[in-house]
Amino acid sequence: MSYIVRIVDLHKYYYLGGEALHVLKGLNLEIFEGDFVALMGPSGSGKSTLLNILGCLDRLSDGKYELSEVDVSHMADDELSEVRSRYLGFIFQSYNLLPQYTVVENIEVPLLYQNIKLNEITKQRCLALADMVGLGSRLDHRPFQLSGGQQQRVAIARALVNDPHVILADEPTGNLDTKTSVEIMTMLRKLNQAGKTIIMVTHENDIAEWARRVIRLRDGVIESDIRND
Amino acid sequence: MNFAKLQRSALLAIRSLWLHKLRAFLSVLGIIIGTGAVIALMAFGEGNMKEALDDIKRQGATNVVVRSIKPSDDSSTGSRSFVASYGLTFEDLSRLQNLDGILSIVPMRIFPQEIRRFERLVSAGRLVATVPEYAIVNKLELSTGRFITEKDNREMNNVCVIATNLANRLFPLDNPMGQTVVIKNNHYKIIGVMKDRMATSASGGSQAEEVFDNDVYIPLDTYRELYGATIFLRQSGSRSGERMQLSQITLTIDSEVDTRAGREKVKAMGDLIRSIIQQRHYKTDWAMTIPLDRLEELERSQDRYTVLLAMVASISLLVGGIGIMNIMLATVTERTREIGIRRALGAKRRDIITQFLVEAVVQTTVGGMIGVFCGLSIVLIAPIAMQKFFNQHLPTLINSFWIIVSLSVSILVGVIFGLYPAIKAAKLDPIEALRHE
Incomplete structure (x- = not known):
């Protein structure tokens, strides 16, 4: 199996008022295709920063990051957008659906930024995904008409629409109750079993248990890296 | 994109x-x-x-209008005569007729007169003595009959063309064509009735507002024969006279108003006409209006x-x-x-x-x-x-x-x-x- 994510000696500094803040201190990490990784750690450990860098939303200060064996460390802003658009899917803690769009339209958003024509085929794909996450009967609802769990399921469908190499989830169950959390995690596990690579940030141990591999960060370094299975 | x-x-x-x-x-x-x-x-x-x-275009944008005006009281002459004598003369007209590049030249004598029918019906009118070209220059349209012809002018016929409004007042019930009106003891046969004509507004200079409702047109030579130069006017009991041969000469320049060269020509002709008239007039008893000036303004x-x-x-x-x-x-x-x-x-x-x-x-x-x-x-x-x-x-x-x-x-x-x-x-x-x- 090949690495889908490979980071070598990753450093990240933030500059606050002329003072450098060393957030990630020389991380080395490889993630295999089809893995399900939970990133854990206390606040300030750098797990969110790491997820942002993995999601090509933030840039590393030093080191190297290869996604699907392509070095994305020094890509220009437009190229990074292209990478996000083609190879990455995002799931957020607060769902981040667009309030003025319906369920189907929200699922469709990532396709707007690919150079493809929206036609009947893409439409069918969006409908199939909505069906898959169990919202086939609420296609024309707006986000405010849906419960938190339903919104997060729309977000999952949206993260799948561009058939990404990696799904990045930032505390996907952080705003949900236990029962709904289980539903969402079941869905993510199914996706993983179907072959999707998932990287998830969480601070809850029982959520991390759903993952195959748990990586704990502390003060910008990897504290532990344990496989669950 | x-x-x-x-x-x-x-x-x-x-x-x-x-x-x-x-x-x-x-x-x-x-x-x-x-x-x-x-x-x-x-x-x-x-x-x-x-x-x-x-x-302005209705007035004729390629026209040059020269009018007689009463000079400001000239006490310098010393002789304040009872009859004021001023204005454009037939001599001016014949000198202008020698100019080249002029499409038509229309002299007029305009003065108020009472128009009578059978010595009974009286109406105030405006007598316009002019030549046949007047109709062309002013784009005059007749509702019936014809305008004054060259023959009328030459033979000094006692014929007239009257405005619709006037015709309606003098002949409320019958057809005015062929009937006779009396102006200052002379009989004129009506040969035509004008269509209603829009009044022109004042356009600066000496060009006053003109209303054509009560016009009576007679041949210029008929006027010259019957009236001569001196016209006596009665004004609220007092009598005053004025000796004037022509009240206005309208010259239409052979030119286009839509081209720069055409406009230049109109202005050049205007200058030429001014200099010609100035030679014989020592008083400012005349004025010139070029509608084109106003158009450009x-x-x-x-x-x-x-x-x-x-x-x-x-x-x-x-x-x-x-x-x-x-x-x-x-x-x-x-x-x-x-x-x-x-x-x-x-x-x-x-x-x-x-x-x-x-x-x-x-x-x-x-x-x-x-x-x-x-x-x-x-x-x-x-x-x-x-x-x-x-x-x-x-x-x-x-x-x-x-x-x-x-x-x-x-x-x-x-x-x-x-x-x-x-x-x-x-x-x-x-x-x-x-x-x-």
Whole structure:
């Protein structure tokens, strides 16, 4: 199996008022295709920063990051957008659906930024995904008409629409109750079993248990890296 | 950026704006008022101007008009005679007739007279002694009969053509054709009746307002034979006389008013005519009017009006544009999170720029359309209202050029004032934007 994510000696500094803040201190990490990784750690450990860098939303200060064996460390802003658009899917803690769009339209958003024509085929794909996450009967609802769990399921469908190499989830169950959390995690596990690579940030141990591999960060370094299975 | 993508952006923009209808409307109010004002004011201005220009063209834009005027009391001569003697003479006329480049030359003698029928019916009238060309130069139309001919003039026939209004008063019941009217003990046979003729307005210089309602036209040579030069007028009990041979000579220059060279020729001929008449007149008992001068003056004032209006319009569109920019900046702040989401989902900076720019342009374009619609409505309704409530004629002229200009400017305002907020939106850091509450 090949690495889908490979980071070598990753450093990240933030500059606050002329003072450098060393957030990630020389991380080395490889993630295999089809893995399900939970990133854990206390606040300030750098797990969110790491997820942002993995999601090509933030840039590393030093080191190297290869996604699907392509070095994305020094890509220009437009190229990074292209990478996000083609190879990455995002799931957020607060769902981040667009309030003025319906369920189907929200699922469709990532396709707007690919150079493809929206036609009947893409439409069918969006409908199939909505069906898959169990919202086939609420296609024309707006986000405010849906419960938190339903919104997060729309977000999952949206993260799948561009058939990404990696799904990045930032505390996907952080705003949900236990029962709904289980539903969402079941869905993510199914996706993983179907072959999707998932990287998830969480601070809850029982959520991390759903993952195959748990990586704990502390003060910008990897504290532990344990496989669950 | 392909067309389908742009179309989609426009649709999405309309939907976003539809969520905040009132806000969108208020933010483009400046544009609406600006374009509406341009359309309406331009239509009124150009309508008014066209009316004035048409008026001048009716007087003949290639004409040079020389008129007799009473000189300011010249006590220098010492002899304040009972009969004032002044004005253009038949000698002036024959000297002008020798000029080249003149299409027609129409001398006239105009003076008030009482027009009688059977010594009973009396009407105040204006006697115009002139030549056949008068009808051509003044584009005169007759409702019946014919105008004075060369033969009438040569044979000094006692014939006349009268205005409709006068004809109706003297012959309320019967046909005036072939009947006889009496003017100063002379009998004239009516050979024609004029159609109603629009009065000309005063046009500066010596050109006074002219009303043609009570005109009686007789051959010039008949007048010369019967009256001579001295005309006695009764005015509220006192008698005064004036000795004047011709009250006006209208010369039509053989030239085009629509070309620069043609206009130059009219002016050159005007100068020549002035110098010819000046040689024999030591008093300023005559004056010259060139309608073209007034035409050009009006054209210049139209240009000034247009510039002035363009300034007013640009100020209102600037204000409108600032309104748009203001709202767009607020929108960008309000939708920071949306921008972050879109960026995370793969939107490039230029996608974000396009989105907000299209939104601004859609707003100003729709605003411009509403403005044009309002402007046109005003242009169509105002004249009717003026007629109905104030009984005044309000001329308008809708020029599609101004519709195109104001619409294009609206679109341009959207691009210019939407660009900065759009760039500001695109420059947001995706992570910061995502964290924005």
